[in-house]
Amino acid sequence: MRRIPLDHLQEGMKLGRTIYTEDGSILMREGTELNKDVGKKLRKYGYESIYVTDALSSESFDDMISSKLRVMSVKEVKNVFQSFDTYQRRINSISSTNLNVNKKIAYEASGKMSKLATDIVSDLMNKKHNEINMVDIKNSKGYLYQHSVNVAVLSIVFGMKLGLTQKKLQALAVGSLLHDIGFNFIDYDQIKGHAEDDIEIFDLVKDHPEKGYEYLKDNVDISAHVKQIVLQHHEWCNGEGYPYGLKSNEIAELSKIVAICDVYDNLTSDHLYRAAYEPQEAQEHMMVESVKRLDADLVKQFIKITIPYPVGTVVSLTNGELGVVEDVNLDYPLRPKVKVVKQVVGRVELYTRDLMEEHHLLINKVEYEIPEEYLN
Numbered sequence: 001m002r003r004i005p006l007d008h009l010q011e012g013m014k015l016g017r018t019i020y021t022e023d024g025s026i027l028m029r030e031g032t033e034l035n036k037d038v039g040k041k042l043r044k045y046g047y048e049s050i051y052v053t054d055a056l057s058s059e060s061f062d063d064m065i066s067s068k069l070r071v072m073s074v075k076e077v078k079n080v081f082q083s084f085d086t087y088q089r090r091i092n093s094i095s096s097t098n099l100n101v102n103k104k105i106a107y108e109a110s111g112k113m114s115k116l117a118t119d120i121v122s123d124l125m126n127k128k129h130n131e132i133n134m135v136d137i138k139n140s141k142g143y144l145y146q147h148s149v150n151v152a153v154l155s156i157v158f159g160m161k162l163g164l165t166q167k168k169l170q171a172l173a174v175g176s177l178l179h180d181i182g183f184n185f186i187d188y189d190q191i192k193g194h195a196e197d198d199i200e201i202f203d204l205v206k207d208h209p210e211k212g213y214e215y216l217k218d219n220v221d222i223s224a225h226v227k228q229i230v231l232q233h234h235e236w237c238n239g240e241g242y243p244y245g246l247k248s249n250e251i252a253e254l255s256k257i258v259a260i261c262d263v264y265d266n267l268t269s270d271h272l273y274r275a276a277y278e279p280q281e282a283q284e285h286m287m288v289e290s291v292k293r294l295d296a297d298l299v300k301q302f303i304k305i306t307i308p309y310p311v312g313t314v315v316s317l318t319n320g321e322l323g324v325v326e327d328v329n330l331d332y333p334l335r336p337k338v339k340v341v342k343q344v345v346g347r348v349e350l351y352t353r354d355l356m357e358e359h360h361l362l363i364n365k366v367e368y369e370i371p372e373e374y375l376n
């Protein structure tokens with residue numbers, strides 16, 4: 001199984017993972033035969049890339065959390081974020097009844113997020129392997145909710161690797177699920193489709209950490225760690241972030257973790273302004289970012305648990321050969337075993353190259369298009 005942009009759909013490919021509509025109902029089941037028309041349909045629903053299986057990359061692998069839990073989590077986050085529409089309307093006409101209703105909405109929301117965080121933490125703690133081996137595929141319509149859930153998944157996996165306590169993992173999970181809650185209090189439709197650092201909309205975007213914090217600060221059910229994450233997830237280690245321009249030693253560790261996972265998820269997601277980066281490209285961007293924005297030591301540790309070329313990825317090698325990653329050595333993830341496909345006198349030949357043994361060879365890049373003869 002491998003992720004490809006929809007432009008690269010080829011006959012003979014099948015859908016590698018079930019995909020869902022914005023509301024969480026099944027849009028297309030795993031195993032569906034794919035063609036250009038199916039690609040058009042998926043685009044209408046806001047998808048730009050999908051997981052596929054084909055003759056080269058036929059094995060599927062599990063999501064980091066169960067699909068059922070992911071779909072349910074996205075739905076729950078959406079419900080919670082949208083409950084604030086009611087909240088906002090009420091805040092415009094302040095009366096004691098409205099204040100009480102607002103309080104009820106806010107406390108119900110935090111209770112739901114706390115329960116959801118517990119479910120995601122326990123699902124991840126029950127898994128044997130805790131590396132980040134896949135990117136989350138989102139649709140443009142439900143981006144904010146899917147992003148919130150995936151940042152929680154990434155943060156918990158990373159937090160477990162760092163040996164954080166259960167209490168901190170829980171805070172990390174709730175904080176990640178709520179980190180962008182402040183977007184509810186600004187005109188998110190105006191922001192959609194723009195990069196976060198787009199100068200024209202930056203004035204709108206830069207308020208979301210404080211708006212989110214303002215909303216949560218009096219809620220006694222929400223821990224100080226969570227509130228800090230919401231407020232600080234865009235602070236940069238060089239002091240040039242927002243809202244306060246805090247320096248590295250003033251930013252809480254959990255906020256730095258969420259900032260890293262936020263950036264990674266953003267880079268590996270499709271956006272209206274650019275296509276998703278492959279994990280390896282995202283890692284390189286993050287190393288550059290670590291000079292100014294992210295905590296350099298934490299970035300190094302994060303990169304150790306993200307697999308740049310997961311099993312199933314089709315790659316070209318520096319000698320021009322094409323192959324599929326068949327086994328990853330977690331200590332040397334840039335040097336996997338690659339099953340090379342080659343056409344020799346009219347027939348396809350397969351053989352494995354172990355890049356740990358063949359030092360002269362490197363992965364050149366991820367390939368999406370595969371010559372027809374290799375697909376049958």
Ligand SMILES: [Fe+2]
Nearest residue numbers: 179180233234
């Ligand atoms: Fe944010």
